[in-house]
Amino acid sequence: MEEDEPETPSQTLNQTPTKKRKKKKKHVNVKVEVIHDHPEKTPPLVGYFPSGFDLNQPQDHKSETPHTVRVFRNKTRANRLQLVVSPNDSKVDFVGTSYSGEAASAQVCTYALGVLDKETQTLKIVPIASNKIFRLEPRVGGSDASIDEPSSVSKGEQTAEDKAGRIRNLTNLYGTKKSITQNALEAKKLQALNQKDDPRSQQDLDRKLKEVVINKEALESTSAHNSRNIPPYNDTATTPQEAYPLNKIIFKGEWDYLFDILELLQAGVKLEESAYSRFVCNRIHKLEELEDEQEKSTLGCIFSYINHLVKYKDQYSMDGASSAKHHKIPGILNQKFSSMFTLDSDSKRLPEEKKDLLISYVLVLTLYADDFRTDPSDIAKDLKMSALLLRKHFGHLGCKFVSQNKATMATLPVPLNFPKLRQKRRR
Numbered sequence: 001m002e003e004d005e006p007e008t009p010s011q012t013l014n015q016t017p018t019k020k021r022k023k024k025k026k027h028v029n030v031k032v033e034v035i036h037d038h039p040e041k042t043p044p045l046v047g048y049f050p051s052g053f054d055l056n057q058p059q060d061h062k063s064e065t066p067h068t069v070r071v072f073r074n075k076t077r078a079n080r081l082q083l084v085v086s087p088n089d090s091k092v093d094f095v096g097t098s099y100s101g102e103a104a105s106a107q108v109c110t111y112a113l114g115v116l117d118k119e120t121q122t123l124k125i126v127p128i129a130s131n132k133i134f135r136l137e138p139r140v141g142g143s144d145a146s147i148d149e150p151s152s153v154s155k156g157e158q159t160a161e162d163k164a165g166r167i168r169n170l171t172n173l174y175g176t177k178k179s180i181t182q183n184a185l186e187a188k189k190l191q192a193l194n195q196k197d198d199p200r201s202q203q204d205l206d207r208k209l210k211e212v213v214i215n216k217e218a219l220e221s222t223s224a225h226n227s228r229n230i231p232p233y234n235d236t237a238t239t240p241q242e243a244y245p246l247n248k249i250i251f252k253g254e255w256d257y258l259f260d261i262l263e264l265l266q267a268g269v270k271l272e273e274s275a276y277s278r279f280v281c282n283r284i285h286k287l288e289e290l291e292d293e294q295e296k297s298t299l300g301c302i303f304s305y306i307n308h309l310v311k312y313k314d315q316y317s318m319d320g321a322s323s324a325k326h327h328k329i330p331g332i333l334n335q336k337f338s339s340m341f342t343l344d345s346d347s348k349r350l351p352e353e354k355k356d357l358l359i360s361y362v363l364v365l366t367l368y369a370d371d372f373r374t375d376p377s378d379i380a381k382d383l384k385m386s387a388l389l390l391r392k393h394f395g396h397l398g399c400k401f402v403s404q405n406k407a408t409m410a411t412l413p414v415p416l417n418f419p420k421l422r423q424k425r426r427r
Contacts (some may be wrong), residue, residue: 029122030116043127044113046073047083047096047134055087083134090199103132139335153421168368181267189260189328219341229353230397231418240372241411243391243398244364257330258301262287265300275327277310277382283369304367312337313358316350317384359393363410367399372412395419411418 033217037043049055055067067088074080076164080275085094098101117125171183237243249260261280265288271281280303290296312326312334329337341354350358360385366374380390391401391410396414401408 007405028118028121030121033122033124035126039128040231042071043129045083045129045134046111046113047094047349049136050353051138053094053138055085071336081129083136085136092138092140094136095139096136098129098132098134101137102135116317170213178269179268182269185260185263185267188263189330212264216250228396228418229357231364236416236417237416240367240414243414243416244278244367246368249361249364250301253335254305254336255301257332258304259297259306261304262297262300274323277307278378279366279369279382280296280307282378286369302365302369306362306369308333309337309362309365311340313350313355313383316348318349350378356393359385359399362394363397364392367410367412374410375407376410
């Protein structure tokens with residue numbers, strides 16, 4: 001009989017693929033510590049090789065010479081750095097700078113280096129040097145791996161003016177209506193501030209000065225003006241406008257640089273009290289009420305001139321220097337103010353005599369702004385003077401005070417009647 005072989009269980013098993021288990025992320029509570037810049041310590045530098053060079057890649061031959069990393073700093077501009085990496089036994093150096101090439105492009109973010117200490121559970125964040133990532137470009141090494149900074153701006157490096165110009169162009173293309181208007185105002189102000197003298201007009205002026213005939217009688221008549229320390233005046237005038245001619249206070253070439261308030265008003269931008277005087281802010285409604293464009297233009301320029309005079313006084317005063325620190329006066333006016341109100345070179349402050357002259361110019365323009373009937377309370381605050389002291393200045397201009405609606409108003413009667421000058425007795 002044949003014996004039947006016992007059946008054995010199948011040796012083949014269905015192998016099902018095992019699922020990969022996701023590692024659970026451990027949440028660690030860490031203490032964040034931000035380390036700020038220290039003037040006596042150099043922050044870490046971060047660089048990369050755009051060519052793909054790996055400094056840690058093993059070489060074909062072993063060398064005991066370590067890689068060298070050097071940092072060069074500009075003597076005059078401490079924020080300009082050069083990072084030089086020299087691989088061992090190589091004639092090629094990798095040089096990166098913080099001021100040219102890729103580093104000179106627009107900076108849209110801030111870089112920092114973070115170090116996590118798992119034992120102490122602290123994350124230290126350190127700012128990197130110059131807030132730049134150094135792009136290390138290959139250069140043939142020599143005795144001195146540092147590269148001299150070019151005297152003129154290279155093609156790859158942009159100046160601050162170029163950057164500002166590109167930003168203005170982008171704003172004009174893609175900005176809002178308000179930002180485009182503000183951009184145009186800033187560009188016009190910048191052009192006025194950077195204006196330089198035209199050599200042709202200077203030659204014209206020199207030629208005309210040579211042809212001037214000196215009038216001795218006119219010089220004698222101006223001696224009173226100098227002694228009174230007030231703007232040019234006409235004591236035989238029959239109207240207040242003729243008493244202090246406006247064209248002798250604001251010259252013909254200066255009107256083009258006084259449209260800042262009018263442009264802000266047209267753009268619908270509200271005047272900031274920190275940038276403009278109380279006198280101007282309290283009377284801005286007058287410009288909105290005027291329908292005649294010529295009158296509106298004249299009054300707006302007068303407001304701007306008053307504001308520049310007040311800010312100029314504050315810039316050279318102990319009590320107002322901070323409020324006018326960032327105020328920009330057009331170059332043509334700044335030059336005029338400097339020549340009229342000569343500064344004391346030792347103290348960098350306006351002499352009292354010149355300060356009184358500046359105040360007189362301001363008060364005459366306030367009379368023009370209020371149609372020769374002005375309330376001096378707000379301009380007294382702008383000039384940081386008491387009402388009693390300001391009243392004396394109005395008196396020196398030939399003004400009289402009248403009461404109107406429980407307020408004291410300064411007026412200018414004509415012909416001008418000045419108080420008698422007190423002359424010091426000689427001993």
